[in-house]
Amino acid sequence: MYKYDEYDQQMVDTRVAEFRDQVRRRISGELTEDQFKPLRLQNGLYLQLHAYMLRVAVPYGTLNSVQMRLLGDIADKYDRGYGHFTTRQNIQYNWIKLDETPDILAELATVEMHAIQTSGNCIRNISSDQFAGAAADEIVDPRPYAELLRQWSSFHPEFLVLPRKFKIAVIASEKDRAAMRLHDIGIKMVKNDAGEIGAQFYAGGGMGRTPMIAPMIRDFVPLDQLITFAEACLRVYNRYGRRDNKYKARIKILVHELGRDEYVRQVEEEFAHLLTQPIEPPLAELERIKAHFTNPAFDAGAPDDLDISDPDFRLWVERNTTAHKAPGYIIATISLKPVGGIPGDATADQIRLMADLGRDYSFDELRVTHSQNIVLPHVKKADLYTVWKALDEAGIGTANIDTVGDIIACPGLDYCSLANARSIPVAQKISERFGSAQKQAEIGELKLKISGCINACGHHHAGHIGILGVDKKGVENYQLSFGGSEGADTSLAKITGPGFDEDGVVDAVEKATQVYLANKQGEERFLDTYRRIGMDPFKEAIYG
Amino acid sequence: MVEVQFRFRDDEAVNDPAITVDAFAEQTNATAVRIEPGDDARDLMPHLDRLALIEVNFPAWTDGRGYSAARILREAGYTGEMRAVGDVVIDMLGHLQRCGFDAFAPDKALNPDDAKNAFARWDNVYQATVVDGRQAIWAKRHPA
Numbered sequence: 064m065y066k067y068d069e070y071d072q073q074m075v076d077t078r079v080a081e082f083r084d085q086v087r088r089r090i091s092g093e094l095t096e097d098q099f100k101p102l103r104l105q106n107g108l109y110l111q112l113h114a115y116m117l118r119v120a121v122p123y124g125t126l127n128s129v130q131m132r133l134l135g136d137i138a139d140k141y142d143r144g145y146g147h148f149t150t151r152q153n154i155q156y157n158w159i160k161l162d163e164t165p166d167i168l169a170e171l172a173t174v175e176m177h178a179i180q181t182s183g184n185c186i187r188n189i190s191s192d193q194f195a196g197a198a199a200d201e202i203v204d205p206r207p208y209a210e211l212l213r214q215w216s217s218f219h220p221e222f223l224v225l226p227r228k229f230k231i232a233v234i235a236s237e238k239d240r241a242a243m244r245l246h247d248i249g250i251k252m253v254k255n256d257a258g259e260i261g262a263q264f265y266a267g268g269g270m271g272r273t274p275m276i277a278p279m280i281r282d283f284v285p286l287d288q289l290i291t292f293a294e295a296c297l298r299v300y301n302r303y304g305r306r307d308n309k310y311k312a313r314i315k316i317l318v319h320e321l322g323r324d325e326y327v328r329q330v331e332e333e334f335a336h337l338l339t340q341p342i343e344p345p346l347a348e349l350e351r352i353k354a355h356f357t358n359p360a361f362d363a364g365a366p367d368d369l370d371i372s373d374p375d376f377r378l379w380v381e382r383n384t385t386a387h388k389a390p391g392y393i394i395a396t397i398s399l400k401p402v403g404g405i406p407g408d409a410t411a412d413q414i415r416l417m418a419d420l421g422r423d424y425s426f427d428e429l430r431v432t433h434s435q436n437i438v439l440p441h442v443k444k445a446d447l448y449t450v451w452k453a454l455d456e457a458g459i460g461t462a463n464i465d466t467v468g469d470i471i472a473c474p475g476l477d478y479c480s481l482a483n484a485r486s487i488p489v490a491q492k493i494s495e496r497f498g499s500a501q502k503q504a505e506i507g508e509l510k511l512k513i514s515g516c517i518n519a520c521g522h523h524h525a526g527h528i529g530i531l532g533v534d535k536k537g538v539e540n541y542q543l544s545f546g547g548s549e550g551a552d553t554s555l556a557k558i559t560g561p562g563f564d565e566d567g568v569v570d571a572v573e574k575a576t577q578v579y580l581a582n583k584q585g586e587e588r589f590l591d592t593y594r595r596i597g598m599d600p601f602k603e604a605i606y607g
Numbered sequence: 608m609v610e611v612q613f614r615f616r617d618d619e620a621v622n623d624p625a626i627t628v629d630a631f632a633e634q635t636n637a638t639a640v641r642i643e644p645g646d647d648a649r650d651l652m653p654h655l656d657r658l659a660l661i662e663v664n665f666p667a668w669t670d671g672r673g674y675s676a677a678r679i680l681r682e683a684g685y686t687g688e689m690r691a692v693g694d695v696v697i698d699m700l701g702h703l704q705r706c707g708f709d710a711f712a713p714d715k716a717l718n719p720d721d722a723k724n725a726f727a728r729w730d731n732v733y734q735a736t737v738v739d740g741r742q743a744i745w746a747k748r749h750p751a
Binding site: 073074077081084085093098101102184214215217218219220221222223224225301336341342344345347348 | 702
């Protein structure tokens, strides 16, 4: 994985010094809270309901064990002994003290980590496929391109105060595991007819209160024009994105209001101009970065068979592992969704255990997924049972990836000052209702996502089942929707009808799964059955 | 008139009153103009050679359109004074400079020590904006 050189290290060290200075000016009163807010946000520091929250970047979701271990230590030292992995492959701490944040950042910098642009109206952490470099179906490893974009977007002077936040995802396989088209810019690395690698650009996707699927804006950008094209996309947005209403300020609204074709015309015009400016890093820089992402030294003689005689292990293998590109190896996903738990939370001890397992059994690599789980990308099949045993003992051996128990949920009203309703208790109740492994196995893949307000941080629009918490005259009310997907077949979920109270929505989800099981044909997933039979049978069961 | 607090030019200060972009189109002898966030900087392109001062107004520093405006005009070859006016804050001084600003007239005077630190903050930069004359880190990694 990528390793900082002296320049990268200097950049994060300088940021720590800058932020320390900003905190000093805030505490001394030179900066008012209003003046400080946009500055702290550019460094991932939010003021939530009860305390400050610090969001630490995990660029494209890739970590080594030393970094992971430090994340656990920070949870102990500066928080309440746990951290929360997020849908953008980051980690956040919910109980942070302002005067300690510069020290936290200084500790992070010692392991090449930071909180740069993890919030604020700027280009956020670049996300990617959590199986990058390990997946059997990728054209190339998308991470070098994500790293190139990370450096370009860090402190880009023209794009630090955009109309609104700006999220970029990079993938390189047909199967989209990063919800690429639900990003402000989605990039898919592709191969053209001549066999050259290039970038396919999508723009104007997003969730929030107006969910949109990004249209393609260019089918092939050559690698030696990648940064220039991205710069053109951003400049058009910075100049013409709406700033009169923060709810209409995302690029999706600009692309929608101009129309895709007109946005493309403006970008191409700006791109033609920017090509005259020497702003593109040489291909040698991409090659330098790529050299950090070579394959680990896989054991060519690793046996490819797996003993699954232990039935619990077998269940976990079936649900939580994915084919690896190297024979004898497997990708293991650790579920941070134990029955009744808080989705995405891990204790300091669990984080350190995962760090050790990554070091000992996965070539020192771990990944954070956008569904708030952790991946050990390169596990030898022969080691898998040992790994699972250790996870299971620590309470993170749950076999439920992509099932109804693997819920994405935002922090909701338990933490967030924007929320209208709590998300976590609903997630906990649903995961308990469907707690039995047998029940989950019967239902199979069912992506359930919960947001506590229309900002949709819990991705409810993209859930096979989505739940949106709203405030209805002072009472929490939950709207249910079906049919969303974030895969290559991206679609947005549709609302079923009137909302429910907390227990009512859990009952409604259970009824929906019964309708699915009664109508399921062959290998259909919940989503496939819903798409085939439509909303009516579900409505009948839920409201009838 | 708000005072210019920082200026990084050797030529004499320009004190002509800056007029709006709309008015500028009609006054063929004007040499100073003020760009508001909603103006299209490219409207000035035919007239860059007669301009000695372009003011870019930031009613709020969190409105970043002025960064693009300045850089676009520098890219087009404008060499006169580019002055940031309005809500100009310490923490953005270095970034403004990188987009082509060489004069700063904040509404409220800034602490000179903090400002000095801010201008000197970044020894290196990840991007080539070209208009700041600085070499990007990638260029230093791969000397020609």
